Amino acid sequence: AIYDTASSLPLRSYDYVVVGGGVAGSVLANRLTEDRHVNVLLLEAGPSNKGVYEIMVPFYFWLGIPQRYNWNYTTVPQPFLNNRTVNYPRGHVLGGSSALNGMVYDRGTRDEYDKLANITGDDGWSWNNLLPYFIKMESFGPPTDNHNTTGEYNPLFHGTSGPLGNSLPGYSQHIDQLVLESIGNDVFPFNEDASSGSTIGFGWQVSTIHNGTRTTAATAYLSDQYLERPNLHVLVNAVASRVLPSKSQTIDTVEFHQGLGSDIKIHASREVILSAGTVNSPHILLNSGIGDKDTLASLNIPVLHDLPSVGKNMSDTLVTYISWEVNSSTTLDVLLNNLTAREEAFAEWNATRTGRMSNGVVNLVGFMNMNESNPEVQQIREKYGFPGPGRTSGDFEYDFIDGLGLESPSNGSYFSMLVGVVSPLSRGTISLNHSDPRGPPLFDPAYLSSEYDLLVMRQAMNTAIEFTSLGLWPSYLAAPAFGLGPVIEEYGTGNYTAMDDLVRNGIQDAGHVVGTASMSPYNAKWGVVNPDLTVKGVKGLRVVDASVFPFVPGGGTQIPTYGLAERAADIIKQSS
Numbered sequence: 001a002i003y004d005t006a007s008s009l010p011l012r013s014y015d016y017v018v019v020g021g022g023v024a025g026s027v028l029a030n031r032l033t034e035d036r037h038v039n040v041l042l043l044e045a046g047p048s049n050k051g052v053y054e055i056m057v058p059f060y061f062w063l064g065i066p067q068r069y070n071w072n073y074t075t076v077p078q079p080f081l082n083n084r085t086v087n088y089p090r091g092h093v094l095g096g097s098s099a100l101n102g103m104v105y106d107r108g109t110r111d112e113y114d115k116l117a118n119i120t121g122d123d124g125w126s127w128n129n130l131l132p133y134f135i136k137m138e139s140f141g142p143p144t145d146n147h148n149t150t151g152e153y154n155p156l157f158h159g160t161s162g163p164l165g166n167s168l169p170g171y172s173q174h175i176d177q178l179v180l181e182s183i184g185n186d187v188f189p190f191n192e193d194a195s196s197g198s199t200i201g202f203g204w205q206v207s208t209i210h211n212g213t214r215t216t217a218a219t220a221y222l223s224d225q226y227l228e229r230p231n232l233h234v235l236v237n238a239v240a241s242r243v244l245p246s247k248s249q250t251i252d253t254v255e256f257h258q259g260l261g262s263d264i265k266i267h268a269s270r271e272v273i274l275s276a277g278t279v280n281s282p283h284i285l286l287n288s289g290i291g292d293k294d295t296l297a298s299l300n301i302p303v304l305h306d307l308p309s310v311g312k313n314m315s316d317t318l319v320t321y322i323s324w325e326v327n328s329s330t331t332l333d334v335l336l337n338n339l340t341a342r343e344e345a346f347a348e349w350n351a352t353r354t355g356r357m358s359n360g361v362v363n364l365v366g367f368m369n370m371n372e373s374n375p376e377v378q379q380i381r382e383k384y385g386f387p388g389p390g391r392t393s394g395d396f397e398y399d400f401i402d403g404l405g406l407e408s409p410s411n412g413s414y415f416s417m418l419v420g421v422v423s424p425l426s427r428g429t430i431s432l433n434h435s436d437p438r439g440p441p442l443f444d445p446a447y448l449s450s451e452y453d454l455l456v457m458r459q460a461m462n463t464a465i466e467f468t469s470l471g472l473w474p475s476y477l478a479a480p481a482f483g484l485g486p487v488i489e490e491y492g493t494g495n496y497t498a499m500d501d502l503v504r505n506g507i508q509d510a511g512h513v514v515g516t517a518s519m520s521p522y523n524a525k526w527g528v529v530n531p532d533l534t535v536k537g538v539k540g541l542r543v544v545d546a547s548v549f550p551f552v553p554g555g556g557t558q559i560p561t562y563g564l565a566e567r568a569a570d571i572i573k574q575s576s
């Protein structure tokens with residue numbers, strides 16, 4: 001059941017206390033309570049997701065999800081982005097960031113998981129060993145328009161009876177045809193299914209949408225049938241501040257508060273599991289005295305264990321958007337700019353869960369590697385080698401957007417491309433704010449601090465310009481917008497002044513931040529958790545969330561995090 005106040009909780013001690021009811025925490029709460037002899041308390045800082053229609057309607061990703069469901073982080077000024085700060089949303093609601101993310105279903109690739117297995121020395125994290133979890137958790141459903149999906153995906157790679165509902169796009173857009181006519185050739189090959197272990201090529205995007213409604217970790221793993229379990233208790237509006245040991249190095253207590261109330265302690269007889277996400281899990285570790293000992297001492301935080309990697313190694317995909325005005329009046333901008341059109345689309349969604357509001361962010365996407373015969377690429381390779389996981393993972397990615405997307409609303413009709421660097425080398429930090437360690441942490445992704453990321457972004461932008469000069473695009477695209485004109489004029493000259501400027505002013509959060517509690521081999525001198533996700537140097541504590549990935553797996557991070565938590569649940573069950 002869901003509880004609003006700590007005083008109404010039936011127990012004062014649980015087998016497991018899980019902190020954070022987002023992607024990973026919801027999976028754990030569900031899977032661990034499959035054994036009715038095991039009881040779990042899930043603490044979530046935000047409110048319940050129940051009945052929040054802005055979370056349910058997929059199109060509200062564009063229209064905006066209310067701020068109270070968001071931690072509303074902001075980065076520190078970014079020196080390589082002309083000192084801009086960047087807004088950084090994170091979910092603050094049961095379901096976590098899956099309640100406000102772009103719903104893109106990216107599983108990651110064979111090379112990415114095999115690299116994870118190699119880095120950690122645990123073959124359980126390899127593609128072959130994780131694929132059964134991805135299939136087990138999935139319920140692949142029909143698109144909302146019920147069109148024939150033959151050739152748009154490969155059923156061999158999908159499950160149909162798991163908790164997590166997903167589907168192919170259910171609303172066709174004019175640009176779909178333009179994209180399809182430009183692909184299926186040597187340069188821009190078709191990829192039937194990016195869930196197959198290779199993302200290379202262009203194809204249809206699966207989304208975490210089921211029956212026209214957003215699937216979140218809460219709708220999937222904390223639905224009523226699971227909340228009815230007498231051994232699963234969820235406390236909302238409960239903000240954990242620290243984990244505490246009762247004897248030497250064994251953690252068995254979580255300290256939290258509700259609203260302006262005083263600190264409350266809850267006991268875990270088996271384990272405490274942090275699933276508060278890439279920003280908040282390291283924040284809780286640091287406040288608990290698990291982190292770099294000198295920094296903690298300078299803040300008068302008693303050191304429980306010296307673990308310098310906590311909060312370091314932060315990594316995120318690098319994304320920016322480019323846009324054109326278009327010769328069309330049917331782009332998604334219509335719903336952002338015209339209230340009547342929006343009301344009609346909402347009425348359709350409300351009545352039948354179909355139409356534009358039932359659809360995801362993008363219908364078609366592409367992943368590519370850089371062109372090795374290009375002398376500029378050869379120079380990049382000479383200097384940096386192949387830092388990405390391997391050839392099944394792209395160097396860069398494109399999402400095709402039937403409108404202005406995140407810059408909206410505006411009074412025009414647009415086409416946009418999200419241009420992303422998949423395996424960036426820049427690394428940032430989460431650290432405590434000296435003036436208020438328990439307040440929001442300092443969030444520094446250090447975007448573009450590695451020159452490599454900008455060099456790959458240039459190649460991605462060049463290829464985007466080439467892509468949109470082919471086929472039917474020139475007659476559809478009326479004019480480049482928002483600073484893209486000078487970039488196109490500069491194309492081919494070897495001068496990147498306008499492009500670099502557009503990139504530095506345009507980079508936005510991708511939401512795919514990982515790495516601040518990285519997994520590393522047992523006995524490694526770096527890292528925060530072992531391959532079984534136990535925190536190094538203490539007992540009774542694990543971190544299970546996106547923060548443990550040492551590098552960004554795949555384009556999006558939600559499905560890798562679901563998969564991670566599915567396997568983590570088995571590891572925990574086997575260790576008890």
Ligand SMILES: Cc1cc2nc3c(=O)[nH]c(=O)nc-3n(C[C@H](O)[C@H](O)[C@H](O)COP(=O)(O)OP(=O)(O)OC[C@H]3O[C@@H](n4cnc5c(N)ncnc54)[C@H](O)[C@@H]3O)c2cc1C
Nearest residue numbers: 020022023024045096097101102104240511546556557558
């Ligand atoms: C705007 C945005 C768009 C995104 N788009 C996509 C996409 O399209 N595709 C994709 O694959 N990925 C996307 N992602 C990333 C994806 O959603 C995350 O990688 C994923 O949700 C991470 O799961 P998690 O369990 O680590 O953290 P979360 O899902 O963020 O869950 C953490 C939970 O912990 C709670 N919490 C935090 N601190 C505390 C505390 N002190 N006490 C109690 N509870 C706490 C939070 O409120 C939250 O509910 C996006 C993310 C964002 C923010």
